Amino acid sequence: MTARRARSSVLALVALAALAAAAPRAALAQTKADAFAGKIPPVSGQLYRKAGRFELTATGDLSLNDAFYSKYFGGLKLGYHLTEAWSVSAQGALGATARTGSAVVCPKNSGCVDANDAMLLQVPGKLRRIVGAEIAWAPVYGKLNVFAEKVAHFDLSILAGADLISHDEVLGPTDAAALAASGKDPALVSTVGGHVGLGARLFLKEWLALRLEVKDYVYGVEVPNNGAGKDWQNQIFTELGLSVFLPFGNRPLP
Known part of the structure; x- marks a missing residue:
């Protein structure tokens, strides 16, 4: 029982460490995306059409x-x-x-x-x-x-x-x-x-x-x-x- 608890504690610590490492990367990615937010709206298709004109x-x-x-x-x-x-x-x-x-x-x-x-x-x-x-x-x-x-x-x-x-x-x-x-x-x-x-x-x-x-x-x-x-x-x-x-x-x- 003690060994099982120790193993569970180790797994919990590894999971917390992984989450802590991923959090700065996610924040950094969001910061980079925010730098271009509101600059250029997504454009798809042909905005200026000529056919029939x-x-x-x-x-x-x-x-x-x-x-x-x-x-x-x-x-x-x-x-x-x-x-x-x-x-x-x-x-x-x-x-x-x-x-x-x-x-x-x-x-x-x-x-x-x-x-x-x-x-x-x-x-x-x-x-x-x-x-x-x-x-x-x-x-x-x-x-x-x-x-x-x-x-x-x-x-x-x-x-x-x-x-x-x-x-x-x-x-x-x-x-x-x-x-x-x-x-x-x-x-x-x-x-x-x-x-x-x-x-x-x-x-x-x-x-x-x-x-x-x-x-x-x-x-x-x-x-x-x-x-x-x-x-x-x-x-x-x-x-x-x-x-x-x-x-x-x-x-x-x-």
């Missing part, structure tokens, strides 16, 4: 890769979201084109010189306006914790479309020299091209979002200095936009 975007575009001309465009884009992932849109943009500080020409038999007006009339890239249609696929919708205070909602998309691109006619040396001397502008030429790109959308409110897109426009240009055939151009633009969704609230779920 129009999106009107004011855009600003800047060219990135043209050694002769910098393009500064402004435009509007109107899109409709068929589903949360798929959308179609139409866009128009126009603006100003200016020669870059690195616009130089390097003839075969002499050194490089700054391009004059007659030389610039012989190179492509002086765009005037772009009108096009686009389809977009946004397979990614994500959320980010911002300084443990807010949740930022965003999506990522892949873009592709067809465009009508208007640009100044590219001239041969003789015609370019004559036109530069006259002070007149070259004729406006339009050609069909296309683009592909990547886009991101950061939601500010249920009806408002920021957009960032990078697009590569591809189109053919007749360049007399290159002989017969078209010279294929790649014009890369970065586009920043502010979008308004219509209607202002999410469509009800089916």
